[in-house]
Amino acid sequence: MQATKSRSTLSINRASNNEGAFWQSGYHDRAIRDGEGLLPFARYIVANPLRAGLVNKIGDYPLWDACWL
Template identity: 90%
Template sequence: MPPHPNSHLLRRGRYSEPGRGYLITTVVHQRRRMFADWRLGRLLVEKFRRAHDQKWINSMAWVIMPDHFHWLIQLEQQTLAKLMQAIKSRSTLTINRAINERGAFWQTGYHDRAIRDGEDLLPFARYIVANPLRAGLVDKIGDYPLWDACWL
């Protein structure tokens, strides 16, 4: 079996539309459960916040699961490709330093779903935030440390 059996399903050459909402998912290399340590997840959160503060995107909701993340954003001043390249490279450097490792941290590629005009964003945010509940990681979302939504 290839090392990344579903990598061929990840699209290339995406179109990035400013003002459009996107649901983004990406996975840790070899699905290692790195974010089971919530402190490493907080290092990734800092990269999300930086992209938001730089006005590259409007971050609306996110959850960091043990081996992947989901992020609901609205593009502002950056393309999806540049955003994800920055998030993945910056977080790789920071997290690898924290755990004294080198090399790949993220799986190649990412999945995105463009949100259609007029489509309500709240169901996407609810889906994202409920991931730890569906995975059985917690009984109440308030008990999970790695999520946020702008509707709170």
């Protein structure tokens, strides 16, 4: 995960002509194995645009009805 975060930060900063941190501090990844506990995590992720105020209702987010929800 560290390599992914590092590479994506470099790419994003180059493309946007920015410097510095891109990822929120305190971010922690968590592995989900064999689908265990997948549904709550999937719902949390899909609800992020709503919590961030990017959509007014969850149905406005194009991926809200992903097949694994």
